[in-house]
Amino acid sequence: MKKYMGNKLAIFLFILPALAIFLIFDFIPILQVFAYSFTQWNGLTTPTFTGLENYFRLFQDRVFVTSNKNQLIFAILITVYQMLFATIFAITISDAKMKGRKFLRVAYFIPVILSVTVVCQLWSAILSGQGLLNKLFEAFGSDYTQNWLGDRYKAIYVIAFVNAWQWMGYQFALIVAGIKSISTDYYEAARIDGCTNAGAHRHITIPLLAETYKFCLVISLTGGIKAFTEMNILTGGGPNKSTYTLTYMMYNAAFKKSEYGYGLAAATVMVLECMIVMLVINFIFRDKDQRKEEERSRRKRHAD
Amino acid sequence: MPTKPSKSILHYIFVAFCWLYAAFSLYPLIWMLFYSFKNNQEIFVTNPFGFPWPLHYENYITAWTKYDVPLYFLNSLIVSIGTVVITIFCALLFSYATSRMIWKGRHFTRLFLGLGMFIPVQAIMIPVVKVVQGFHLTGTRWSLIFPYVAINLAFACMVYYGFFRGIPRELEEAACMDGATIYQTFFQIIEPLVRPATVTLVIYIFLNAWNEFILANVLVGSIPTLKTLPLGVLFFQGEFTTDWGGMGATMVIASFPAILVYSFFSEQVENAMTIGGAVKG
Structure with a gap:
């Protein structure tokens, strides 16, 4: 049996296709990102090694600061918007007696399954000078009409909103799934103890969703750091480079200016930022578990 | 769930808010559907918000005949189906070998492929373009299919791994006794057992590939015949568009398959999309 399940040829044939495709089209590329970020490369000739020069140039670039600021705004805005609304809706809908739950779930989730380009195109039609939003203001007789994506101080918030609008339903579905997995016994016990609905959610639902929230945080914070598509479609990084992010810097440097090495340095910083955020979130949440564990063992000792 | 006989005012505020937000979530899409049936005059002046009447269904004919929509549709379909088939095939074999077969380094190999979950697509677009050129795939649909397979593999393998682990060893022992080769055992006995995972993954990967933009933009963005x-x-x-109705019709056509899949398999789609929650965190 061991020989049967250890058939060398079969193992080789089974892992080969997946491993080859993964190596060639995913793993080696990310290594190349790191490696070529230390070179000057126009994409055609052989890259020449220049050490940390790209990074020095990057850290002095004013667009680098703007990009990081934009990523931060983007990340915070989508995190707050999505997690807040998703939590409110998921908890309200978890009430089995509520009418139209199925419809609401579909309504929230539909934007998630649409292509990001359709969503961006749609919102660009809504937000443009002649668009739906300005028409709405006109209809109410307000003169608050403007080109929503044309203002260098507001554009990034508008872009982040479009992303938050599309993906709120995703976090909503995650939290709904999380709530479903909580045993109803807890709520039964809480009710017997005379706990109110709000109290039960505050002390049972939200703490037990820690794992779900951790995941929500990871995807929305790293989503902010990786932001690119919305900028690319809605503003093209403008007006006046005010909606750049690191990914957009890379895209622009490589495909518009043929400065591949410089672009890859920006990409490397972006990947590192993602990793740091993931590590920090894991640390914060693990810390809580550990603290609980420590607390418990301390109490045990006292009891003895 | 907690239910008390008397509901607080707060509860009704939340319920009202839920419905308001649902309208906010749906109305832009309904508006898109509406304006795909309007002409420019109606969109901008006479009827920007409401139901389109008369229906300018000729927008759809224009989109279909004038704007290469059938070509894009076909490209999307071929690329998505190709991605699904190859990803599922590779992931099935790989996960079987790493979860049930016995060899040195199987854990390492599995975890190595799992690294794919942490590689952002945004970061690798430049090298992927170079790799695709290096293999002389530029100008073919393979230039999209292979990278799509690569970025979906890690997740698919992770899901299959969990399923394969739950199958009892006796099945393979019995098959071995009966003289089946390892290939027969896998394709005829084991593979049918993980069909539920396959269904979920097919939906997930199809939607991913159908909607993918970042890699498609740099790989085939400048090749009109291959655009998805x-x-x-x-x-x-941009705002230089003159035919808004045609644009609306194209967007509706582009969204239609995803919405169709969702309306038939809404539960599975939500499960498929959120299954990452269990693995990725």
Whole structure:
């Protein structure tokens, strides 16, 4: 049996296709990102090694600061918007007696399954000078009409909103799934103890969703750091480079200016930022578990 | 769930808010559907908000005949189906070998492929373009299919791994006794047992590939004959567009398959999309 399940040829044939495709089209590329970020490369000739020069140039670039600021705004805005609304809706809908739950779930989730380009195109039609939003203001007789994506101080918030609008339903579905997995016994016990609905959610639902929230945080914070598509479609990084992010810097440097090495340095910083955020979130949440564990063992000792 | 006989005012505020937000979530899409049936005059002046009447269904004919929509549609379909088939095939074999077969380094190999979950697509777009050129795939649909397979593999393998672990060893022992080869055992006995996972993954990967933009943009963005629908939609980019109805119709056509899949398999789609929650965190 061991020989049967250890058939060398079969193992080789089974892992080969997946491993080859993964190596060639995913793993080696990310290594190349790191490696070529230390070179000057126009994409055609052989890259020449220049050490940390790209990074020095990057850290002095004013667009680098703007990009990081934009990523931060983007990340915070989508995190707050999505997690807040998703939590409110998921908890309200978890009430089995509520009418139209199925419809609401579909309504929230539909934007998630649409292509990001359709969503961006749609919102660009809504937000443009002649668009739906300005028409709405006109209809109410307000003169608050403007080109929503044309203002260098507001554009990034508008872009982040479009992303938050599309993906709120995703976090909503995650939290709904999380709530479903909580045993109803807890709520039964809480009710017997005379706990109110709000109290039960505050002390049972939200703490037990820690794992779900951790995941929500990871995807929305790293989503902010990786932001690119919305900028690319809605503003093209403008007006006046005010909606750049690191990914957009890379895209622009490589495909518009043929400065591949410089672009890859920006990409490397972006990947590192993602990793740091993931590590920090894991640390914060693990810390809580550990603290609980420590607390418990301390109490045990006292009891003895 | 907690239910008390008397509901607080707060509860009704939340319920009202839920419905308001649902309208906010749906109305832009309904508006898109509406304006795909209007002409420019109606969109901008006479009827920007409401139901379109008379129906200008000729927008759809224009989109279908004038804007290469059938070509984009076909490209999207071929690329998505190709991605699904190859990803599922590779992931099935790989996960079987790493979860049930016995060899040195199987854990390492599995975890190595799992690294794919942490590689952002945004970061690798430049090298992927170079790799695709290096293999002389530029100008073919393979230039999209292979990278799509690569970025979906890690997740698919992770899901299959969990399923394969739950199958009892006796099945393979019995098959071995009966003289089946390892290939027969896998394809005839084991593979049918993980069909539920396959269904979930097919939906997930199909939607991913159908909607993918970042890699498609740099790989085939400049090749008109290979553009997929997400790129085709951008043909109408900016405010310089003159035919808004045609743009709306194209967007509706581009969204239609995803919405169709969702309306038939809404539960599975939500499960498929959120299954990452269990693995990725």
